[in-house]
């Protein structure tokens with residue numbers, strides 16, 4: 561089970577919530593757009609300072625979304641929604657690379673900004689689960705010292721940028737790999753943007769819109785430190801206010817798109833549709849993610865975390881200035897018993913990050929059909945039974961009247 565804030569809701573339980581979501585007058589720019597003109601651009605840095613900064617610009621009729629992904633420091637994304645189709649990103653590299661990067665990354669004009677936040681992937685965690693017999697136990701096992709993702713070196717994303725699929729991949733390994741664990745291994749962050757809504761062919765087939773980006777995190781080939789190592793990812797986000805963003809679980813009876821997974825989790829930055837992160841609590845231990853290779857994920861509750869205890873992201877600081885209201889959580893993948901990273905030294909997990917209202921799965925036609933049959937049959941029986949009772953009652957009362 562993934563962490564759940566004060567408020568949990570599930571399908572069908574809160575029609576009022578859905579109604580209020582529909583009726584709420586969201587800020588103009590946060591209304592989603594069906595299609596967007598999406599472009600991916602690598603922001604060139606100085607030749608002698610290879611730094612990866614990817615700008616995803618998604619232009620709609622009345623709004624522009626900016627997603628700035630970077631591996632300057634730990635992998636991070638700054639997401640910004642503006643209410644004009646003309647807003648631009650401005651980067652000053654000398655400022656950004658300085659010890660005080662505030663203002664080195666801006667979206668202009670500033671007064672067009674309707675929403676902004678950030679996610680930082682701070683650490684790769686590894687746990688020894690050999691002595692964890694109870695799979696329901698909260699702790700994944702004894703932690704090994706985590707890999708700080710600020711101390712990774714990353715490839716040049718220019719080579720992986722594909723303008724047709726709107727993807728780019730950040731691939732990295734520890735700068736200082738004393739144990740040689742990553743000699744044959746790497747950790748990848750594959751970013752994909754979309755110009756319209758749809759669903760990828762690959763599990764867990766998250767429904768995306770033109771307002772979202774998908775991130776697939778993949779660990780391949782790295783040597784685990786134990787026979788039964790479970791991996792995890794520490795994720796930090798900006799709180800926005802005094803409270804941490806809300807994490808919700810949604811349950812569905814439908815697993816058409818992610819076999820045996822009946823849950824969708826999401827992190828919401830505000831009560832109005834502002835920004836969100838969405839994922840299914842499932843990771844895969846094989847490239848062709850199927851039911852056999854599905855690992856359950858556990859998200860710890862989101863906690864306020866002091867900035868200094870986390871690896872810092874210069875791009876987040878450059879955009880937001882010095883911040884203290886970080887909230888962080890740990891995602892752990894798999895259990896000591898099920899399939900695991902140890903099978904093929906492969907692990908992948910996907911999430912969506914977006915602005916506006918999170919995409920909501922409609923029930924698939926198959927499930928609707930099953931429901932119609934399942935609800936229909938007892939309905940007919942009830943109806944038939946009712947008629948029989950009515951008739952029998954009538955007849956018995958007729959008999960009575962005769963007597």
Ligand SMILES: *[C@@H]1O[C@H](CO)[C@@H](O)[C@H](O)[C@H]1NC(C)=O
Nearest residue numbers: 607609610611716717718719
């Ligand atoms: C990244 O690769 C591109 C194309 O291969 C090249 O033009 C560019 O100079 C490289 N950048 C760095 C910082 O190495």
Ligand SMILES: *[C@@H]1O[C@H](CO)[C@@H](O)[C@H](O)[C@H]1NC(C)=O
Nearest residue numbers: 588591592593594620621622
């Ligand atoms: C964009 O703005 C114009 C004028 O303000 C409005 O008529 C139109 O409906 C808006 N389009 C969308 C997609 O919101």
Ligand SMILES: *[C@@H]1O[C@H](CO)[C@@H](O)[C@H](O)[C@H]1NC(C)=O
Nearest residue numbers: 651652653654655656658664
């Ligand atoms: C970039 O930042 C540096 C240092 O903060 C500043 O001196 C320079 O004028 C800035 N460049 C531009 C084009 O704003």
Ligand SMILES: *[C@@H]1O[C@H](CO)[C@@H](O)[C@H](O)[C@H]1NC(C)=O
Nearest residue numbers: 688689690691692701702786
């Ligand atoms: C697991 O438990 C056994 C027996 O209790 C102990 O000898 C061993 O050191 C434990 N291993 C770890 C990694 O804690």
Ligand SMILES: *[C@@H]1O[C@H](CO)[C@@H](O)[C@H](O)[C@H]1NC(C)=O
Nearest residue numbers: 740741742743744781782783
């Ligand atoms: C890396 O791969 C090579 C060749 O496949 C293999 O000989 C070596 O043992 C591997 N190293 C590790 C640490 O897995």
Ligand SMILES: *[C@@H]1O[C@H](CO)[C@@H](O)[C@H](O)[C@H]1NC(C)=O
Nearest residue numbers: 688690691784785786787788
């Ligand atoms: C890992 O498994 C091998 C073979 O099953 C065993 O010899 C070894 O002691 C195990 N290592 C650890 C750290 O448990």
Ligand SMILES: *[C@@H]1O[C@H](CO)[C@@H](O)[C@H](O)[C@H]1NC(C)=O
Nearest residue numbers: 685703794860865888889890
């Ligand atoms: C994540 O797990 C690691 C290792 O157990 C721990 O040091 C860290 O504090 C955890 N982070 C959060 C946000 O819970």
